[in-house]
Amino acid sequence: MSDLLSTIKEICQASGNDRGRMMDIVRSVQACFGCVNDDAIDLIATTVGAPRVDVESVVTFYAFCSKKPKGKVIIRLCNDIIDRMHGSARSAQAFFDDLGIGFGETTPDGLFSLESVPCIGLSDQAPGALINDVPVTHLTSDAAHDIVHELKAHMDPRKLVTSFGDGNNAHPLVRSMIRNNIRLTGPLVLTPCVRGEAIKKALGMTPAEVIRAIKTARLRGRGGAGFPTGIKWEFCRAAAGDRKYVLCNADEGEPGTFKDRVLLTEKPDRLFAGMTIAGYAIGAAEGIVYLRGEYAYLRAYLEDVLAKRRADGLLGKSILSKKGFDFDIRIQMGAGAYVCGEETALISSCEGLRGDPKNRPPFPAQKGYQGCPSVVNNVETLCCVTKILEAGPATFSGYGSPGSSGTKLLSISGDCTAPGVYEVEFGITLGEVLKLAGAEDAIAVQVGGPSGQLVGPKEYGRKICFDDLATGGSIMTFGPKRDVLKTAQCFMEFFIEESCGYCTPCRVGNVLMKERLDRILQGFGHMEDLQYLQDLGETVKSASRCGLGQTSPNPILTTLKNFREQYEARVRKDTNGLEPKFSLQAAVADAEEINGRFVVDG
Numbered sequence: 001m002s003d004l005l006s007t008i009k010e011i012c013q014a015s016g017n018d019r020g021r022m023m024d025i026v027r028s029v030q031a032c033f034g035c036v037n038d039d040a041i042d043l044i045a046t047t048v049g050a051p052r053v054d055v056e057s058v059v060t061f062y063a064f065c066s067k068k069p070k071g072k073v074i075i076r077l078c079n080d081i082i083d084r085m086h087g088s089a090r091s092a093q094a095f096f097d098d099l100g101i102g103f104g105e106t107t108p109d110g111l112f113s114l115e116s117v118p119c120i121g122l123s124d125q126a127p128g129a130l131i132n133d134v135p136v137t138h139l140t141s142d143a144a145h146d147i148v149h150e151l152k153a154h155m156d157p158r159k160l161v162t163s164f165g166d167g168n169n170a171h172p173l174v175r176s177m178i179r180n181n182i183r184l185t186g187p188l189v190l191t192p193c194v195r196g197e198a199i200k201k202a203l204g205m206t207p208a209e210v211i212r213a214i215k216t217a218r219l220r221g222r223g224g225a226g227f228p229t230g231i232k233w234e235f236c237r238a239a240a241g242d243r244k245y246v247l248c249n250a251d252e253g254e255p256g257t258f259k260d261r262v263l264l265t266e267k268p269d270r271l272f273a274g275m276t277i278a279g280y281a282i283g284a285a286e287g288i289v290y291l292r293g294e295y296a297y298l299r300a301y302l303e304d305v306l307a308k309r310r311a312d313g314l315l316g317k318s319i320l321s322k323k324g325f326d327f328d329i330r331i332q333m334g335a336g337a338y339v340c341g342e343e344t345a346l347i348s349s350c351e352g353l354r355g356d357p358k359n360r361p362p363f364p365a366q367k368g369y370q371g372c373p374s375v376v377n378n379v380e381t382l383c384c385v386t387k388i389l390e391a392g393p394a395t396f397s398g399y400g401s402p403g404s405s406g407t408k409l410l411s412i413s414g415d416c417t418a419p420g421v422y423e424v425e426f427g428i429t430l431g432e433v434l435k436l437a438g439a440e441d442a443i444a445v446q447v448g449g450p451s452g453q454l455v456g457p458k459e460y461g462r463k464i465c466f467d468d469l470a471t472g473g474s475i476m477t478f479g480p481k482r483d484v485l486k487t488a489q490c491f492m493e494f495f496i497e498e499s500c501g502y503c504t505p506c507r508v509g510n511v512l513m514k515e516r517l518d519r520i521l522q523g524f525g526h527m528e529d530l531q532y533l534q535d536l537g538e539t540v541k542s543a544s545r546c547g548l549g550q551t552s553p554n555p556i557l558t559t560l561k562n563f564r565e566q567y568e569a570r571v572r573k574d575t576n577g578l579e580p581k582f583s584l585q586a587a588v589a590d591a592e593e594i595n596g597r598f599v600v601d602g
Contacts, residue, residue: 005043007032012047019050020370022058022352026065027293027335034110035069054353061354061500063117063336064293071106071113073151075099076130077139080119080255081490082413082476087140088127092116094144111155112148118338118494119255120294123413123476124181124420131157133296135178168265173301180262181420184436186407187399188387189263189380190423193270196314198389202277203322207237210281214385217393218405222380223249223341224448224472225547226404229381235365237282239373246278246287247369249346249378253292253338254449255494256474259409259421260379264291264298267383268305272329274382276319277389278375279327287329288369290346293336302331338498342547343376345500356500357546380409380473401427404465408473412437415479430469431460439477444484444563449474450491451551453558454484484563485570489517491555499548506549509540513556525571534560 011028015021025044029036036044036059045052059065077083077092092103095114101107103116122128125137134157136147147160164170165179182190202210215230236244248271252260263271275287291299306329309315317326337355339345344358347369368374377385384406388396397405404426410433413419417438424433430447434440446454447464448471455462455469462469478487492514501507513536519525537553537560544550560567 004033004039008040008043009047012044017048018352019048019054020352022048022050022055023062023332023335023349025352026055026058026062027333030065033069034072035066037067037069041067057354058352061337062293062334063115065335069106069110071111073111073155073157074113074115074130074132075147076115076117076120077103078118078120078122078126078128078130079116080123080126080494081487082119082123082256083126083128084490085414085478085482086126090141091127091129091139091144094141095148098145098148112151117336118498119253119257121252121258121261121292122178123256123411124258125179126413130294131160134158134160135176135294135297136160137177137179168301171301173304174265174298176297178261178265180266182262182266183412183418183420184422184424186423186425188391188396188407188423189267189270189383189409191387193267193273193386194390195269195273195309196312196320198273198386199276199280199314200320201389202280203320203325207281207283210277210389211237213388213393214281217384217388217396219381219384219388219396220404220466221377222384222408222472223378224254224451224470226466226470229377229385232365232377233278233281233375235363236373236375239366241373243286243370243372244282244284245369245372245374246275246282246284247343247346247350247364247374247376248275248287248289248382249341249343249376250295251290251292251334251341251346252295252379253341254451254472254474255491256413256446256449256476257411257472258413259411259473261295261298262421263379263383263409264295264302268302269309270383270386271379272306272309272315273389274377274385275329276315276327277385278377278382280319280325282373282375284375285326285328287327288350289329289331290340290350291331291333292340293334296333299331299333306331337500338494339500339546339548345546346376347374354500356502357548359545378472399425401425401463401465401467403467408464408471410464410471410475411473412439412475412477414477415439415442415482416477424464426465427463429460430455430462430464433464433475434460434477437475437477439479441479442477443480443482444478444487446474446476446478446487446491447471449476450494450555451547453554454487454562455558456562459562484559485517485521485566488555488559489514489521492517492552495548495552495555499552500546503543503545503549505540505543506545506552509536509544510549510552512536513540513553517556520567520570523570523572525567526573527568527571529571530560530564530567533557 127139220226340355
């Protein structure tokens, strides 16, 4: 107990005994002791002067934290649809066999824990896993057996990495086997960046002129919603308050999305310059990068980039000798919660709370982090900001389509010959994208991740842009052997798992929708179920509190719209007045098991 007390005091002190840094404190305690138990929760609450319930709510909300001890080595196997398509079940079985445990369990010796987790940003090299903070790509059952054998010998996941990926994945502070898989570089975001050039140009302008340049470039947020960036900045600059903040959403949790992973690895200077320019434009002195827990392997490298920028006068006091312009950036780690990709939930997490979305209005630009006006932009958006200042707004807006200027980074995965990151101009057709990635035979494409829409071949002439097929970047392709309704089922499982549970429409409605879809897939559905799903889905969308619930019915609603024949082919018609969902075998299954006697149905 004395060791626990002294260590927790040191951890809290390192965060300034600031209850607002609860995420950092809890993550550090988890790393030191393998859990944050009741004693630790009591000590943290006492040390930072926080209500005990606030500490416990953080510990129990985030997937990477636990009140119960976890193994010294935690194997987190990705279970998203793309990993399943590439054989993650075989890798899982190998881990089950060699460790003697299932998902959510820890070996009796306390050495290994095995967990099933949603997308970890490796869909282009699936199946993937995180072993502690070490990403492992292209898993097979044989590789899983070898991993367990090696770990039992040395218990150091870092030793599993025997060869490095391309680019900065081979950097001494990264040392990752991940490959960038940059398949197409466009004219804007993935071009070389001259350090300091964009900031120097920005500081030669007034803040109002910088905002005007962003508006002239017609930059819209690249997270999917497409809100005009310059207008968001203008609102924040005009909002009352002496303290303002720039928050970078690097919580890339939408399944099938991994382009921000590449930008963080290869273009961090472009990102940090964009944050600095935003800080100058709105009058902020502090920026926060909310980095998803799955990308913890990049943190040391990103901290090093920040340190070098401070040394070069690109961060800190009087940036580039501009008196009165002080701006710095810190990294805030997430801990495995998809909902924190929603901007108000992200703000809650940065404040050391559960990742609960906040009611709007007020909007973050009026009242955001710590109650102060705040701008929240994602990684790609901020990289675009830097390019606009480098090349000029006219050059930037010269690319793209009338309502969507510039380029878009797409993360393409699934049934395709060339998965990876593509920088394309807005206005490209989905069919052209599929040709680039070698997915011309796709029977369905999920555009925008599970929260987007599943479209079929009739829609392949549509354009990737905000006014047609909008996407935060995820493009998942499904070949002729795939079942689109089982894909929707997988996505609904994801939303049920990731809902924060705050509002009833999302917490309950998604469960009811999946139950009805399950019934149809089992052959017990009827035509009335289709209208039930449509009505319930629209209710969940309209009544949910945040973006997660407002988009969670999309897997079912878009398949009902675009693949209705798949539903109609599976429902049973009432011909004898009996309920088609009733199965005699299912009804007496428990009794059969107990008595050892079996009923033949039909």
